[in-house]
Amino acid sequence: MAEGLQASTGAKQRIKLERHYKKASVADVWELLTTKEGIEEWWGPDGFSVTVHELDLRVGGALNYAMSATAAPQIEFMRNAGMPVTTEHRGNFTEVEPKTRLAFSFPVDFVPGQAAYPIETTVEIFPAADGVRLIVTLDPMHDAHWNDMMVQGWEMELGRLERSLEKRLAQGS
Amino acid sequence: MHADVFQTLADPTRRRIVEALLGGEQAVNDLVERVAIHQSGVSRHLRILHDAGFVEVRPDGAKRLYSLRAAPFQELDEWVTRYRELWEARLDRLGEALERRQKARKERN
16 A cells, blocks of 8 residues: 555656657647647547637647547447536647647546646657657646645735734724 | 545645655654644644545544545546546557658658
8 A cells, every 4th residue: 555655645646658650750740739630630539529629829828629529439428427528628838849849738638537627748759760759748746736726825824814914903003 | 536636635735744644654743743834734734634535543542643545545546547548549649640641641742
């Protein structure tokens, strides 16, 4: 048990996936990653289609899409899970370095168990002698999110402090 | 439920408490020392962790000893595994899309 716990809580749940696409070009990879037509072609998952509604390729820009179950088993699965056949997903680009590096922050988007928890994903593109090497890092506990929550917590504390100070001043006068 | 697991661990102090408990069960006083925040803070976070099923408590004389439960961490692992599988499949499809493009280009030439 201790080992499993260590894996879950130690450092972060950062996952690196690597692919070597032989004979592929960096330009094709970038296009598939950053255009409406490109993303719709492979984002999936299997049995689902993706329609990109908004794609603003810059830091902070939106990447919004609808995911619809199209194959019979997936449609049935969604219905049985009490979920709509089409779900909307809204994310943002967090890093954009053309043909080199792309990062986006997205709510969990697999089925089932939709949760509005953002996950940071970074894609690094490396030209290789005979194609393209891709490294994708999934970071479910990205520091930015932890920090955001910490800041929110602090702001609440400070707000409380301010209110109690005001109360004291009011009582004192 | 997944969101709850993440939300519970979103707090850095709670993560420090969980990390401190990895070594085994501990009394509140020991946790206060290890996590270096005030006892009322530790108690509050322990209550949240307890309510979310992350820790369990047993009395030991006048002390109460806290320890970790495995279930939410297993759920976290399963969740991360599923997310990884989603991306593995996604990258396979990206490879197929790249091959389609290469083939189309070759046919054009």
